[in-house]
Amino acid sequence: MAPPTSGATTTSSGITLNVNGEKHTLPxxxxxxxxxxLRERLDLTGTKKGxxxxxxxxxxxxxxxxRSLSCLQLAVAADGREITTIEGVADGDRLHPVQQAFLDLDGYQCGYCTPGQICSAIAMIExxxxxxxxxxxxxxxxEATPPLDPDEIRERMSGNLCRCGAYVNIVRAVARAADEVRADDTAAAKEAAA
Amino acid sequence: MREFGYQRAEDVAGAVALLGADPEARYLGGGTNLVDLMKTGVERPALLVDVRELPLDGIEVTADGGLRVGATVTNSDLAAHPEVRRRYPALTQAVLAAASGQLRNMATVGGNLLQRTRCGYFTDPARPCNKRVPGSGCAARDGEHHNHAILGASDHCVATHPSDMAVALAAFDAVIAYETVDGPGETPLADFYLPVGDTPHRETALPPGALITGLTLPPAPVAAHSRYRKVRERASYAFAIGSIAAALDVRDGVVREVRLAYGAVASRPWRARAAERALTGGPATATAFAAAADAELAAAEPLSDNGYKVPLLRNLTVALLSELTEATEGAAR
Amino acid sequence: MTTATGTTRGTGAVGAARTRLEGLAKVTGEARYSGEVPYAELAHGWIVLSTVARGRVRAIDDGPVLKMPGVLAVLHHGNAPRLKEGFVGSFGPDPVAEILQRDRVPHIGWPVAFVVAETSEQAREAAEALVVEYDTEPHDVDFHADHPARYTPEASPMGPAVTAKGDLDTELAASAVLVDERYSTPEQHHNAMEPHAAMARWDNGRLEIVDSSQGTFATANDIAALFQLDPASVRVRSEHIGGGFGSKALARAHNVLAVMATTVIGRPVRVVLTRRQMFSLIGYRSPTTQRVRLGAEADGRLRAFDHDGVSLTSTLTEFVEASTGFGRALYDADAHHTANHVVPLDVPTPTFMRAPGEAPGSFALESALDELAEKCGLDPIELRARNEPTVGPVTGLPFEDNDLIACFREGARRFGWADRDARPGVRREGRWLIGTGTAAATFPAGAAPSTAAVTAEADDTFTVRINAADVGTGARTALAQVAADALDVPTERVRVRIGDSDLGQAWLSGGSMGTRSWSWAVMAAITELRERLALGADIPPEGITVRSDTTEAIGAQSERERHSYGAQFAEVAVDVSTGEVRVRRMLGIFAAGRIVNPLTARSQLTGGMIWGLSMALHEEAIRDRASGALANGDLAGYHFAANADVPAVEADWIGEPAPDDPVGIKGIGEIGIVGAAAAIANAVWHATGVRHRHLPIRPDRVLGAGAGPEPAAGAVPELRAGGAAEGDTRA
Structure with a gap:
């Protein structure tokens, strides 16, 4: 934690936010x-305010x-935590499977809820x-292990409202991406074991 | 939102000391309720003491087979814990029925207990509300109240407690542990939420400045056969209009033990003790379940627009106890 | 000028499924919406809203607030820049835009002050600290059909208030079967995910606004008129818009106050509405009460048709939710009457919201048709077939085409309608009663004059410039496809520039007319461009640009009944012991002319159907009589469908390209919601035997209504309804 310039009596503090692997120190x-x-100070406007x-x-x-809601998280209380935003989920130019699936399967319309949907889905799959x-x-x-079927996806993604009503394609996109992530994980595990 | 100081507490004693007796100071857990209330102007603290990183994030089985849960355990971790799922499945179901995955990752057990009501008049500072401003009146009684209390309310306040988790905890006789500058203390959940009366702004029995440190669930074998059902106005991500936590031990068609608690009907999670008394030792039939619910709901005093909660809770009681009977008798065969 | 025969098949770009041109930007977070463009020296505004429902502002004590940290200005009716009095906007007189001009408070949530500060946190705290004193007056927000202030307006943008053909009383008296019921729909809010936001600044004598706007040309013109500026000196841009649904078309508090403030402080100013503020500042759909009277022969043929609707408006201005327009071209009857009435109250001003008029109107009328089918012992689809008009029932005009019954037939086949047992309340699966329902959809197919410019570039690419708006419809992509098709080149060789008032006049994204109106203008330009290119001219470095204006062509259209059509099907499960209703599947079959991009069109139609689901089961803003405020004005209180509410929803289409459009388009923005709520309500009746005539069908209402006539013991078999969705067992 950056040395606080603050405390009980002051109303601002110096903090360090670790965002997408980059440290930002700011009051x-x-x-x-x-x-x-994120939006106003670090110009990371991919995270939306709905x-x-x-x-x-x-x-x-x-x-x-x-996955967390950044609107209810005070920045000062996020000091020192690892934060990943939509700008940080791709692997360089290679989109995350969830991003690619939203793009391919039209898992959105206006796109405003989309970064939140994608971040949510990435963590939800985990x-x-x-x-x-x-x-x-x-x-x-x-002992019971539920498969990630459409009903499970719908419930687990219900914390991300979409007013355009893109839910049908969101469920398809998340299902496809989850299969890919699982396949990637299996392949990685096999590689590690070999 | 007014300007405020912020301190991150290092340990429990430090947290309690930092807050002291300052009526304008608040503990900050996950912030999912407090930060929202600060934005709407309902809460205007001068100091936040951040307790999120206190070492109170453990869940452990107690020597007698109960469970001890730390105050900063997130809702997600509580719901996913194997011992909770095994020993108190209704608690897992209740927590998972609440809010969203994101909110459950942030919200803590301690904060969940201290959630404020979602009454629309409470959350709008421009309206009268005895809970927010004592003596200002209750706009809900003669206003919009289709999701307000039918049990234990008063002329001064008809708000409900919004927690799902607390309903399951009520059924399982949770005991809340806290710390004050004078040392630790504990309160059974049954006594934790104060009667509404003419002081709806006084919500819990916590001493001033007290910090919830955790809760204990006594061992309850009956809880292994428990379920939670929530009815709401959309299928997910909404507060209950009626909910029920039930645990049942049935042998040979006779109720040996039953736990029953209702949500979204009162200013607190409502332990249905009259119904439990009516059922214990009697037949596990739909008729008996309905009669027991009627015994509990006889005390209901619905307002003009929330009378549907009486049949709703009655039907939920019959449905859930019937399901549990079938499941436990089926398992016994 | 192009004509209706101008359709080319070109490269086949039209009709091919394409992912969105801005898709990569949207999934990576790079797409910037209007509140997200950075500016140096940006100041932040916060709007102060009235907390009383009627009265006058007596005093505003801005002294203490001006001393608060970071505060730059406090604007109110006493010091705000003067706006054009009696302002007439793109859609007529619009006193709602005349903000901070007088002390009158017409409703709760009316802007009474505006605080500008260095940071949004400072602006918010200062706005909350500002003390505003009011002289309050008694208010009336109590909407009901026989309110004494009710009157019949002259007309609305959706058409005449009243239509009448034939003698209603005579035909009703002569009818063998009668339906006479009242229906109601509640106040509903758009709630686009992106809150309205605007940044305004003066730049070298020009006013630049980055706004969340469904139509930047209209916004720029309206702002110019309000502030009495030369229209050429105002530029409004709107690259990405996070949904609009009718709420982002006008000069409203966010853009008006941003312009005022930048004019006063000389710095760029951004205003972003809060979600709660959106519930009173940007319009909403009025509640409606509707009475439907139908009189029919025993075989279902309509003799009498009467649809009478009442909506509310504010005391500021008249807005008519024209719910009874829906049936004017849909069904014929010997006597055919429709009327819309309004009640002015001390409430915020309602506005256009997705399928204005048709959405609530179709709920009432299509429910009534289902009741008539039940009374006649007739299949609901057959009833509609027996009342299909040959010419416009009100206008007498010929139809461009009418595929309503074809939509029903195709939908019935795919939904498994033929296997349906018409009896209500006889299908049970565990705790759920199962039912299916259907309803008709229709929406006018219109086009509005627009201009476009298309440039053949020297590098063999083409640039289309048209002031379209992509609010999530996929307009940018669709226009690239239309242009590529007409130019006979791959879509990759077409660039599309939209969302900038400097591009000139074009219709806004609304009325299901965007893509059609814009495509018409693009086609017109391309037709002429191709003629010039065919002459073999060398392309100079600046390219060859052709401009078009469709005003004349659109004005020259023959008078016809032009509509899109659809048939909605729904299967629901109802637990009458808890009142829970779950939609298990929906199918919509639409006839909307040529579909430019099947991928995005399906999304838009499906989205509309989900709006219908949400309208049927969830959406309701509840106004508190005592205060005049909403009791549930946030997204925890105002529910719209979450992911878990939405099952397998399928949209598809039939039919031919629209004969009267150069590309064959009819428009698909609204029709998805039309009739969807009625299909669900009809399915709830089929499941339970109880009619729900008041939306939303909330658990308490289902519980209060109970199950219908108790079926005989053993009459409720445990079986799945015919044609249940594969693998969808969510209920």
Whole structure:
């Protein structure tokens, strides 16, 4: 943590945000959310502000690898954490499988909820792979392992509202990407074992 | 949002000391409720004490077979924990029925317990609300209240508690642990939320400045046969209009033990003790389940537009207990 | 000038599925929306809204706020720049745009002040700290059909308020079967995902606005007129728009206040509406109450047709949600009457929202048709076939074409309608009652004058310049395809420039007329360009540019009934013990002329159907009578469908290119929502035996209504309804 210029009595602090593998040191008003810090201070406008109240999911980023809403995350409280935004999910010029699937299968219309959908889906696929159940999971006992079927995808992606109503293609895109990620993981595991 | 100070607490004692007795200071956990309320102007703290990184993020099985859950455990980690899923599946289901994946990754157990109501008059500072501004009146009673309380409310406030998690915790007799400058303390969940009465702004029994450090679930074999069902106005990412946590032990058609709690009907998760008493030792039939729900809901005092919650909870009681009967009797065969 | 015979088949670019030209920018986060373009010295504005529903601003104490950190200005009616009084905008007189001009508060959530500061955090806190005192007056926000202030307007942009043919009373009296029911739809809000945002600055004597706009030319003209500027000195740009649905077409608080503030402080100023502010500043769909009276012969042929609708408007100006326009060209009857009425109340001004009029109107009328089919013992599709008009029932004009029944037949085949048991309340799967329903869809197919320029570049590429807007429709991509097809070149050789008022006049993205109007202008330019290129002219370095203007061609169209059509099908599951309704599948078959890009068109049609689902089950803004404010004005309170609400939704199309359009287009922006809510409501009846005539079909309403007439014991078999969606067991 950068040495705080602040404390209980001051209202701003110097912080370091690790965004997409890059460290940014900046002073922030304590009121500044992570979302506003990304958009207004670091010019990373890919993360969108849809409601600014935790009610739509457009601002979804990964914080320490987990999907989170940057609109309800104070920037000062994100000091020192690893943040991944839509600008950081591709591997150079190679799109992440989720990005490619949204592009190919038209998993959007206006595109405004799209960065949040993509970040959410990337983390969601990992959550599922880790065995996390969802509200669509009939049997939540640890022994049961639900497949990532359309109903599971729908429930797990329900924190990302899309007003254009692109849900049908979003589900298709996430399903395709999840298969690819799984195949990549399997291939990587085989390679590691060989 | 007014300007405020920010301190990250290093340990529990430090957190409690930092907050002190300052009525304008708040603990910051996941921030999913507090930051929203700060944006709408409902909360205007002068100081935030960030407790998110306190070492209170463990879940462990207690010596007697219960569970101890730290206050900063995220909702996601609580729901995904194998021992929660095995021993208290309704708790996992309740947590997963709430909010969204993103919010559950941020929200903490401690913060979830302290969620404020989602009553639209409470969250709009331009409207009267006895919970927000004591004595200003209740706009909901004669206003929009189709999702407000039918049990335990008063003329002063008809708001509901929004938590799903707490409904399951109520069914399982959770005990809340906290820390104050004077040392630790604990309160059973049954006593944690205060009656509404004429002081709806006083919501919990926590002493001033207290920090929730965790909760304990006593061992409850019946909880292994438990379920949570939530009804809401869309299929996901919405607060309940009625919910139920139930656990049931049935042998040979007789109810040996039952736990029942209702959500979205009161200012607190509503443990349905009258229904439990009516059921215990009696037949596990739909008729008995309905009679038990009626016994519980006899105390309901619906407003003009939320009377549907009475049949809703009654039907949910019958449906969920019937499902559990079938599942447990089926498993026993 | 091109004519209706100008269609070319070219490279086949039209009709080919293509991913969006801006797709890469959208999936990587590089696409910048209007609130995201950086400017040096940018200041941030925050709007202060009235907290009372009617009255006057008595005092605004800006002194303490001006001393707060970072505050640059506080504007209010006492000091704001003066706007054109009696402003007439692109769509008529528009007092809603006359912001901070007087002390009158016409409704709750009306802008009363505007705070500008160095940062948005400072502006927000200052705006919250600003003390505004009001002289309040009693208000009335209570909308109901027989409100004493109700009146019949002269007309609306959607047509006349009243149409009447034949003697209604006589035909009703002579009818063997009668339906006379009231239906209602609630206040609904657009809630585009991107909140309205504008940046304004003065640059070398020109006013530049980056706005989230469905039509930058109209916005630029309106801003020029409001601020009494030379229209040529105003430029509005809108590269990417995060949804509009009718709410982003006008001069509204965000762009008006950004211009005011930059004029006052001399720095670029950005204004971004909050989600909560959107619920009172940018319009919404009025609630409606509608009465439908149908009188028919025993065989279902309509003798009497009467559709009477009431909506609300504000005290500022009249907006008519013309819900009864829907049936004017759809069904014939010996006596055919429709009327729209309005009630002015102390509420924000409603506006166009996706399928204005048709969306609520189709819910009422298509529900009533289903009730009539039930009473006649007739299949709902057969009932519609028996009432198909041969000429416009109201206008007497011939139809360009009419594929309504063809849509029903194709939809019925694919949905498995033939296997349907017409009896309500007799299919059960576990706790769910299952039902299916259908409804008709139609929307006018129009075109509006536009200009375009197409350049043959020296490097063998082409540049299309047209002030279109891509609000998520795929317009940019579609126009590239239309141009490539007409130029007979690969789409990759066509560049498209849109979203800039400097490109000239063009129709906005609305009324299902965008792609058609723009394509017409592009085709016109290309036709002439190809003639010039055919002469073998060398292309100079600056290229050869041809400009078009379709005003004359569109004005010269013959008078005909021109509409797109559709048939909506839905299967629902209802748990009457909890009131939960789940849609299990939807199918929409549409006839909307030539489909330029099947990939994006399917998305748009499906999206419209999901709007219909959302309208049927979720959407409802609830106004608090005591305060006049919304009790649920945010996205946690105002529900629209989440992913988990949406099952397999399929849209497809039939039919031929529209005969009267150069490209054969009819427009698809609205028709997807039309009839969808009725199909779902009809399916809920089929599942439960209970009619739900008031939207949304909320759990408490289902629970209150209970199940219909109790079927005899054992009459509810545990079976799947015919033609259930494959592998979709979500209910």
């Amino acid at each position: 922030v008003d304590h009121r500044t959310t992570l979302l506003d810090a 409601c600014d109240q935790g009610q739509c999911g457009a601002c979804t980023v990964l914080v320490d690898g987990r 959550e599922h792979a880790a065995g996390w159940p969802s509200a669509a999971t009939a049997d939540v006992r640890p």
